Amino acid sequence: MVGRYPDFDVFDAVETWDHATRKVIEDRMALAGRPLRFFTPEEEPTLRAFCDTVMAQDDEPRVPVAEFVDDKLAAGRLDGYQYADMPDDRETWRLVLAGLDEAARDRFGAEGFAAADPTGREEVVDALAAGKLSGGSWERLNVTRAWSVVMHAVLTGFYSHPWAWNEIGFGGPAYPRGFMRLGPVSTLEPFESPGATQEDPVRIVAEGEV
Amino acid sequence: MRDLIRGILKGAVGPEANDSRFLLDVHSRDLPGESTMVRYDDSDEVDLVVVGAGAGGSVLAQRLARAGWRVVILEAGPFWHPDEDWVSDEAGSHQLYWTQKRIIGGSDPIPMGSNNSGRGVGGSMVHYAGYCPRFHPSDFHTHSVDGVGADWPITYEDLRPHYEQVERELPVAGQDWPWGHPHRYPFSPHPVSEQGAVLWRGAIRAGVEMRVGPVGIVNGTFGNRPHCIYRGYCLQGCKVNAKASPYVTHLPDALAHRVEIRADCMVARVELDDATGRAVGVVYHDEVGGTERLQRARFVAVSGYSIETPRLLLQSTSRRFPHGLGNNDDQVGRYVMVQGAAQTAGRFPEEIRQYKAPPPEVSSEQFYETDPARGFARGFSIQTVGPLPITWSEHVLADGHWGRALREYMRDYNHWATIGVLNELLPHQDNRVTLAEETDPYGLPVARFDFSVGDNDQANMDYSTKVIKDILEAAGAQDVLTVHRYAHLVGGARMGTSPESSVLDANQRIWGVPNVFCSDGSVMPTQGSANPALTIMALASRLAERMASGRAMDSSGALVG
Numbered sequence A: 001m002v003g004r005y006p007d008f009d010v011f012d013a014v015e016t017w018d019h020a021t022r023k024v025i026e027d028r029m030a031l032a033g034r035p036l037r038f039f040t041p042e043e044e045p046t047l048r049a050f051c052d053t054v055m056a057q058d059d060e061p062r063v064p065v066a067e068f069v070d071d072k073l074a075a076g077r078l079d080g081y082q083y084a085d086m087p088d089d090r091e092t093w094r095l096v097l098a099g100l101d102e103a104a105r106d107r108f109g110a111e112g113f114a115a116a117d118p119t120g121r122e123e124v125v126d127a128l129a130a131g132k133l134s135g136g137s138w139e140r141l142n143v144t145r146a147w148s149v150v151m152h153a154v155l156t157g158f159y160s161h162p163w164a165w166n167e168i169g170f171g172g173p174a175y176p177r178g179f180m181r182l183g184p185v186s187t188l189e190p191f192e193s194p195g196a197t198q199e200d201p202v203r204i205v206a207e208g209e210v
Numbered sequence B: 001m002r003d004l005i006r007g008i009l010k011g012a013v014g015p016e017a018n019d020s021r022f023l024l025d026v027h028s029r030d031l032p033g034e035s036t037m038v039r040y041d042d043s044d045e046v047d048l049v050v051v052g053a054g055a056g057g058s059v060l061a062q063r064l065a066r067a068g069w070r071v072v073i074l075e076a077g078p079f080w081h082p083d084e085d086w087v088s089d090e091a092g093s094h095q096l097y098w099t100q101k102r103i104i105g106g107s108d109p110i111p112m113g114s115n116n117s118g119r120g121v122g123g124s125m126v127h128y129a130g131y132c133p134r135f136h137p138s139d140f141h142t143h144s145v146d147g148v149g150a151d152w153p154i155t156y157e158d159l160r161p162h163y164e165q166v167e168r169e170l171p172v173a174g175q176d177w178p179w180g181h182p183h184r185y186p187f188s189p190h191p192v193s194e195q196g197a198v199l200w201r202g203a204i205r206a207g208v209e210m211r212v213g214p215v216g217i218v219n220g221t222f223g224n225r226p227h228c229i230y231r232g233y234c235l236q237g238c239k240v241n242a243k244a245s246p247y248v249t250h251l252p253d254a255l256a257h258r259v260e261i262r263a264d265c266m267v268a269r270v271e272l273d274d275a276t277g278r279a280v281g282v283v284y285h286d287e288v289g290g291t292e293r294l295q296r297a298r299f300v301a302v303s304g305y306s307i308e309t310p311r312l313l314l315q316s317t318s319r320r321f322p323h324g325l326g327n328n329d330d331q332v333g334r335y336v337m338v339q340g341a342a343q344t345a346g347r348f349p350e351e352i353r354q355y356k357a358p359p360p361e362v363s364s365e366q367f368y369e370t371d372p373a374r375g376f377a378r379g380f381s382i383q384t385v386g387p388l389p390i391t392w393s394e395h396v397l398a399d400g401h402w403g404r405a406l407r408e409y410m411r412d413y414n415h416w417a418t419i420g421v422l423n424e425l426l427p428h429q430d431n432r433v434t435l436a437e438e439t440d441p442y443g444l445p446v447a448r449f450d451f452s453v454g455d456n457d458q459a460n461m462d463y464s465t466k467v468i469k470d471i472l473e474a475a476g477a478q479d480v481l482t483v484h485r486y487a488h489l490v491g492g493a494r495m496g497t498s499p500e501s502s503v504l505d506a507n508q509r510i511w512g513v514p515n516v517f518c519s520d521g522s523v524m525p526t527q528g529s530a531n532p533a534l535t536i537m538a539l540a541s542r543l544a545e546r547m548a549s550g551r552a553m554d555s556s557g558a559l560v561g
């Protein structure tokens, strides 16, 4: 997946960020390659395969989504709520990973989710997103809610990373600099750059061109 | 002539009896006075102990401190040092939220955390969006007028002077307001961002009137508070001091009037003397695993917001109140409300860049009141919002996309503009907070919140999402995408006219307990379709006035004077 903003890099403005924000973002980037603390070595391949599949990351360098999720759960940085018909988020993650392995085994006889081919993995995730997985670990979860719990963490990991901001043309941290140019349409700050293309994703997705 | 004078004076007349804006430091965001703050002893019987340094608790403390009361605020969360603690980053703002566990149930469970409650000195307004509308006069008697909801034991006129005072203190910026009780704002409207302008144009074409504001964001300068820099991170805490929260609007003045804010202190219960029926103070923990401490006080104000206030009252059992303080009629924790808060985004051929400028920009209350032709009671408001990337990705996910499709939508982020509604959902007795089996790190039972929408609520939400979709289409959106969600919290310890159907009397005092009051969002019997913070502050301001004069302590519980 290529971004639309080939000439834009949020880091060009890094000198304008306040030190607290800069530290948080640099710490986040340093998560890449960090050994996992929460997930076990057995769970790790499934976790990575899942994060790659749902974020369509198939190449290095990757946004370290798996590491972000692991760090969040290991530190107990939970979101402040638990559905009455669901276990704690940490337990939900373990059950989802186990359930993905079970689904890949049942459907394709694969050794686990990570061993299935990309199309097989997408098929399983499709079923998860539609709340249509059952049996085994899934019986201990409300499947639709489990999907929202895990995706909330995955999306936070991905879209909190500056590489993702470059891909979508987001201006990034803006203190103490701020924004002086609010409009009219397509008025840019000196450090922003216009998109090189502007195709409508609704049409692309609807017509199966992704 | 009057308009001319008002125009010249706009922004020049500050509030009386609140020096917060001058006490702030231009070079540091820390709360001035922390290092020289007065410290009271647990055994000092202070005049007032407040549980929670949020919207309601801070205003009450500041006012009564000015009246000479000796006040301690106990706050569960940290004492912020914004220069180091707050960041211009979505994921990095996690610590601002109340992230201790709550169990959510019912047929429409409400996700908690970032979306509805804060923890720390300043409370939830530290990361609220900044919309500061008043309630309408009709909100105070929906039961008599529309046959739904409940009547308040007070009226709009009781709050009006306090709305005006709090609007000067925040200060609120916006256009002259045509809805509800028409009024003006002390500061001029902010310039409108591109996304606000696009949506506004659509509204005009769709026949919907909108106005700029009202927002609690400085336009110009206000004492030592600077002008907004339009960076768009209001929901992550304002590092500029432009956005109003008690941290900048009331707590500086409170500290200057000898209030102690004791942070990192979790209150476990209100301690009642069963012999006299009076509260003697509150029991709290100053660390996990630590021993219990008791802060003595003549009066107690519970200001923990709609989940924690009921939780604390339910935990405060005694011989007189075996099921929790004020709960002999099984009213504590009931009638908790959230607002429907669907958001619709539209795709435009041009780049909009919705991350710039504060998310609150332009809003409408045209649909606020009941219109029988719509087929449901009460109404909704419409407001612009500006989701940052993580929040925006949740919208795309909710529309059913993940993997490559999600990335494709996401890289188109700059072409979308988002508008939302706030529906007045009606109070229902079974939408309530109870105590769960599970305990928190302090060993206290966690709250469980059950919520289910009713038929009138659903009809309201369905209708309103059609209206915002029409606005986007009239604005020229090529495609639209709607997510269904909820926002805000109020109720749970409502005020009323009798103990059988409410927790508090018209003075926000717990029925049957002479010296315990609530001062926060939990006291509201209904919620209108206005954002709640300004009303929470105005209620606290009114309560303070009545406590200072002693009128709030009248034994009958009826309104006197």
Ligand SMILES: Cc1cc2nc3c(=O)[nH]c(=O)nc-3n(C[C@H](O)[C@H](O)[C@H](O)COP(=O)(O)OP(=O)(O)OC[C@H]3O[C@@H](n4cnc5c(N)ncnc54)[C@H](O)[C@@H]3O)c2cc1C
Binding pocket: B051, B052, B053, B054, B055, B056, B057, B074, B075, B076, B077, B114, B115, B116, B117, B118, B119, B120, B121, B122, B123, B124, B125, B127, B128, B129, B130, B131, B132, B133, B235, B265, B266, B267, B268, B303, B304, B305, B306, B308, B309, B312, B360, B488, B489, B519, B520, B521, B522, B531, B532, B533, B534, B536
């Ligand atoms: C993302 C978001 C956006 C919002 N946007 C708007 C908006 O645009 N406009 C608007 O009007 N409102 C908005 N709100 C809502 C508004 O912030 C709240 O309604 C308001 O702050 C509630 O005030 P309060 O005094 O009832 O409670 P809070 O401000 O939440 O204060 C309660 C305090 O009590 C503390 N506390 C709780 N229990 C205990 C205990 N047992 N011991 C010690 N301390 C305790 C908490 O830590 C907290 O600091 C928004 C809220 C959020 C989360």
Ligand code: SF4
Binding pocket: B217, B227, B228, B229, B230, B231, B232, B233, B234, B235, B237, B238, B239, B240, B241, B242, B243, B357, B358
């Ligand atoms: S947009 Fe303005 S009010 Fe909002 S956080 Fe930035 S400076 Fe503060």
